[in-house]
Amino acid sequence: MKLIFRIAKNELRNLFYTPVAWFLLVIFWLLCAFYYVGRVYQMGPRMYNIFQEKPWLVHLRNVSLTEGFITHPTSGMIADVLKYLYLFIPLLTMSVISREFNNGTFKLLYSSPLRMRQLVLGKYLGICLFNLLFLLILSVFLITAAFDIKSVDYGLMLSAALGVWLLLSTYAAIGFFTSSLTRYPIVSAIISFVILTILANVHELWQEHAFVRDLTYFLSLKNRSGRLLKGLITTKDIIYYLSIIMMFMSFTLLILKGKMQSGAWYQKAGKYLAVITLTLTVGYLSSRQSAVVYLDASARDINTLHPITQQQLKAFGDGPLEVTLYTNLFHSSEEYYNIGYPQNINRYMDLWEPYRRFKPDIRFKYVYYYAVRPGDSTLFYTFPGKTLKQIAGLVARTQYVDSALFMGPEEVKKIVDLDSLNYRLGTKLSWKGRSVFINYFPYQTGPPLFANTQSASEPAFNAAFNRLTGNKMPRLGFITGQLERSILKFGEREYAWMNSLYPLGFDMDTLNLSTQGIPEDMTTLVLADPKVDLQPVVMEKLNHYIRKGGNLFILGEPGKQQVLNPLLQQLGVQLMPGQLVQPSFHETPDKIKYYKAPEAYKLGPEGLNQLYTNFLAINNNQLPEGDTIFDMTEKVSRITYHSDSGFSIFPLLMTQPEKVWQKMGKLVTDSTAPLFNPEEGDLKESSYPLGIRLSRLVNGKEQRIVVMGDADLAGKLRANTGRGFTMIRSVFYWLSDNRYPVYLTFPVAQDNWLTMTPGWTRLEKLLYIFVIPSLILLLGIILLIRRKRK
Incomplete structure (x- = not known):
């Protein structure tokens, strides 16, 4: 030496x-x-x-x-x-x-x-x-x-x-x-x-x-x-x-x-x-x-699955978890379309490594197929005179992959229902005879829920694992029959985007209460902007559901307050006539600026909610002065409530102070700015709630209800990431008794500031x-x- x-x-x-x-x-x-x-x-x-x-x-x-x-x-x-x-x-x-x-x-x-x-x-x-x-x-x-x-x-x-x-x-x-x-x-x-x-x-x-x-x-x-x-x-x-x-x-x-x-x-x-x-x-x-x-x-174990996820993987025991990736040759426009091709399998394995670390016996299978949805003739226009098999051969050549790997439509239908895959790229998780289909891939460890349309982190996989092990998921019932907003439609007014709650652990269904009853296992009912009066049979079922302590999400719109007010009356809540206005130089007066009240941050520990909740605990439930960030919505009804209804009621969203008032008369938005007129019944207060939450104990269980005076707010709150979280998920988390999504709270980063002069x-x-x-x-x-x- x-x-x-x-x-x-x-x-x-x-x-x-x-x-x-x-x-x-x-x-x-x-x-x-x-x-x-x-x-x-x-x-x-x-x-x-x-x-x-x-x-x-x-x-x-x-x-x-x-x-x-x-x-x-x-x-x-x-x-x-x-x-x-x-x-x-x-x-x-x-x-x-x-x-x-x-x-x-x-x-x-x-x-x-x-x-x-x-x-x-x-x-x-x-x-x-x-x-x-x-x-x-x-x-x-x-x-x-x-x-x-x-x-x-x-x-x-x-x-x-x-x-x-x-x-x-x-x-x-x-x-x-x-x-x-x-x-x-x-x-x-x-x-x-x-x-x-x-x-x-x-x-x-x-x-x-x-x-x-x-x-x-x-x-x-x-x-x-x-x-x-x-x-x-x-x-x-x-x-x-x-x-x-x-x-x-x-x-x-x-x-x-x-x-x-x-x-x-x-x-x-x-x-x-x-x-x-x-x-x-x-x-x-x-x-x-x-x-x-x-x-x-790392100080916060940011590279390791959350203990909740680790425990979920342990629930599979010694039985192997099988992951089958189905790849449709004809969907090369998708971001991860070729992730399962033989030349990319190691990259696919890297995505799953955080989960394989705690369950090394995960088995992976790959199924390659080519198929188009019945009635879709797009490919035949692109490749005129070619059969589907011939088209598959040509497409495979452009992808530098052997076309012999891919099953035809009739062959693949024998092993999987293509409708469950939506004729696209998809994954099936199987364990002990149970199966769950997902359309996303592991993205990263840690708190974020979704990175994009095809990658998700732990909360989504926790929900899939819970489904696979037979755990009962919360059910959301969307009421129909009175021209409510629909989860089956994709229009600007509609709520089809709420289907994104399914990967996070929610089962969803529509209920026409004029012909159907409310199932006993229904976790939350959603009544979104009905346009016609609720039928007596519908009112009776909803009243019975509320008396039993069921959770409810109610969203209204100006002009139809009388439709919801009979139902809201027993809650001590009313949607007032007219609508809120906020005249400004740049916007029409029906555009209202609002901010999130302290209670909004306590709905669920998503994103910055955890930080704000900790801050509110040490700051007498007061938001930081000068830190208010305003978002905007339009056409909002004023919500009023009284404290002797038996519910604990807290505002979630509040209008910009001293800027908004209630217009009782007719509002014209394409003319001069409206003037405050007390003779017409106009009212002005410091700030108005746009959304509230109510809770009370019924038969030993906490009943939870959320009311919003603008049905469009749900979509805006879903899309709003200015505060680092999507509030609509937090609302459903609270309404599901804090069960789903499975939020994974990691320690807050302490190395978050420079101390340099x-x-x-x-x-x-x-x-x-x-x-x-x-x-x-x-x-x-x-x-x-x-x-x-x-």
Whole structure:
């Protein structure tokens, strides 16, 4: 070992006395400084000024700056630096071995008692020690971030530093190997770039072949550091880096020994093949899901499924969960249309990895088919004169996939109902004879419900798992028969968008109460904007439902208040005649600005609700002063209520104070602004509720009711993401007795604010971008000049 360390020390000294090494250190520092200071220089003074005016905003921000500024795998400082790291190491290692040949010292090494493996290990260790300087530079910025960011996430930064170190060591092994191939350093560097390019893209080769697919995917360098940057340390990533390092170190040893020893070509080739086989075998076995060990180093366990989801997966027991992906060849316009194609299966497996981590025995099946909905002739217009099978062959050719994989319509209908898939891409979850169809894929761990139309995170999968294990889901009954808004229609007025509640755990049905009764297991009834008077039989059923303590969601509109008022009367609630108006310079007077009252944030812990609820608890149920954000709706009825109805009543949405009044007479919106006229019965108060919630105890159960004076508000609240949450989901969460969606509350990010003053920000920029790199460059010049004099 002493000899190895002596060689490493000598190699380190040689690297220190090369201009390239000092040049790379300066460039690496400047890259880190540019990408770090560039971020904090903009945000630091801004946050400082905001904090001076609104210090409470610290409590309402749930964004990790450690991840956002430093470790984000695609946009953080380290990720930006890693984009150029592959350029550094080949320049550093290109002459490590070739220098010995060019200086004529290799013959002395051959004749010395030094073993070749000691030489290889010693020189490689010297490079790794020099790489510590790169890591030291990075550590300067990580330590700076620990002072700049409040409650920085140390686990994330340490995991990211480990990823950088392993990547540097892997690049060094590759550069070390290429240096042994040639006497010319530039050629060595070029070969290194070629190998790195191959390793970055090898995951795309031969992915259509099952066994080769896993091997080439294992060899790929691309995104290997992504998990480590996110704070997720896995044995398969660690073993990958170590395997690649050992493979190229072994290649280097074989090459150097080959220069000393003669032997048949097939014997030498056999040794290389043995090294490659051993590396691939280790990689293949270590990548098996049952063999992978995980460590989530993040402070909030953001890379790990929520304990509720873990418990749900445990409910499946030892029985295998089967996931079948159905892919329709004719829906190539969908975002994930080809996710199940053979060449993309590993990418599909990556989506499911958070779930496979806790249930490794998930079985995956793939069914490829081509079919069109009966009566759809679009493809036949596009491909005139072709049969459906011929069209499938042509489309498959454009997708670079074998058309023989795809079943025809008659064949696939024998194994699945295409209507349940909507003739599109879909997934079937099966367990112990039960099945559930879903049309989305795992997106990420953590709180967000939906990222887009085809990806969902844990709450949606929790609902699917609960359906699969036979748990009873809450039922929503949408009342029909009085021209109410319909969940079966897609018009501007209609509520078909509410079908998006199904993936989150709600069963939905329509009820015509003039001919149907209300099922006993109905969780919530929705009565949305009836246009004609409720029939006596309908009123009797609704009154009975309310007396029994059933939950209800009632939405009205101006002009039809008399339809709902008989029903609302027993609740102590009324929709007043006329409508609310808010004259303004830019909008018609029927446009009303409103904000969310404190009780709105307590409906469900979605998005920023968790932060606002915590803030309200410590701020006497008062929203932050000066933080009110107004949204807009139109054509709103005024809601009135009295407190002696037996219900606890709280407003959810309130109009902008001192701006709105109740117009009793006829409202003309395309003329001059209306004037407040008390003689016509116009009323003016400080603020009016647009939506309220009511609750009381009935037979030991809390009855919950929500009333809104604008039926269009439901759609606006669903679409509104200005506060980071969709309130309509929170309403149904409250109405379902806090059962669904299965909200997964994660710890709030504590590293959510910069603690920098403007002066310190300017000083950081001066020191890190100008002063320190100049000093490093000056130190390198002095050492090189002194070395040359000696």
